[in-house]
Amino acid sequence: MQACCLSGRWAGFFRVYIAKALKIPYTENRAWIFPGQGSGRDIEERAGEEEMSYGAVIAVPPSYREELKQRGEDEGFRYLERIIVSLRRAGIRDLVLLGRKEGEAFPDRFKFRGLVLLPGTGTGLLEDVREGLCYLRERCAGVFFCPLTVPFFKTETLERMMEGKGSLILPSFRGRTGHPILFSSEAMKEIFSYHGGGGLRDACGALPESLIERIAVEDEGILVHVSHGGDFEELERKSEARLIRPELRLRISREKPIFGPGMVTLLRQIEALGSVREACERTGISYSKAWTMIHNCERELPFLVVERHPGGKYGGAASLSKRGKDFLLRYEAFSREMDRISEEKFQEFFGDFFPA
Structure with missing residues (x-):
């Protein structure tokens, strides 16, 4: 099949916007042919240019994994949904979830959303994150690290971070840094070469200050860890409202x-x-x-x-x-x-x- 057929009441509406998206002239009687071999050079070049994009590693901290056994996994899946929606609205599609063991139940709604399941190493958060970074680094210009326990950050925060120039980018709200954090390829190399004996925080702290960029954001959600308890009902309500979005x-x-x-x-x-x-x-x-x-x-x-x-x-x-x-x-x-x-x-x- 090489023809993309649009018909019916909304055909004209979609043809206009597809033409705009692909930057091709719109005519009412245009034959809508998917470019084949030897054509569509501009689209081919644009597709190739965008192949190196951003990815994200979502990790379940070991301590919170134990809490989920008591509270029920529905809570974890609810927070995972929030994180995925925020990432995808920022254009981040290569997603890795760490800590899912083979044979564990996993909701069908997550299976066709670009989410890759890695079991993790079982030796600590740093090694787990290294596994996720290693999986994504070949095709991603930058990789976010998102703990499942920090699900209320905004899409705008991700977009601001992607505009940054540092190798390790940390979001900051009123002088306090939070999550997610963004690794460039250079920062990933530093994380892989770290042998200081500490965890992920220590590995990040060992980076030269010249590689670290802190970006101020109006987003209290970067600081709120659901595993720490406290009253975050209002923040959760606002996050719930942001889940309403167009989904094609x-x-x-x-x-x-x-x-x-x-x-x-x-x-x-x-x-x-x-x-x-x-x-x-x-x-x-x-x-x-x-x-x-x-x-x-x-x-x-x-x-x-x-x-x-x-x-x-x-x-x-x-x-x-x-x-x-x-x-x-x-x-x-x-x-x-x-x-x-x-x-x-x-x-x-x-x-x-x-x-x-």
């Missing part, structure tokens, strides 16, 4: 969906791990479901998406084909543009009801 599930379809968020999550991990089975373990998608998704996609697209390499101890390896990777990058660039436009129009139409 962008899919490319024929009679049925061919390519969407689930395929993106799966293909990203196949590319990173070189194995469909390992990708399934990291994303929580069943092995049979993954192959059904791949086969359905390849049946409709005019090229192979996943290249199979038979043999080996675990039944062979897999990787994305050249055109499969190109298609993935274009979809992600297209999705980012649509999210941006959706957020803008949401504020235009509903901003007085739900301020950002």
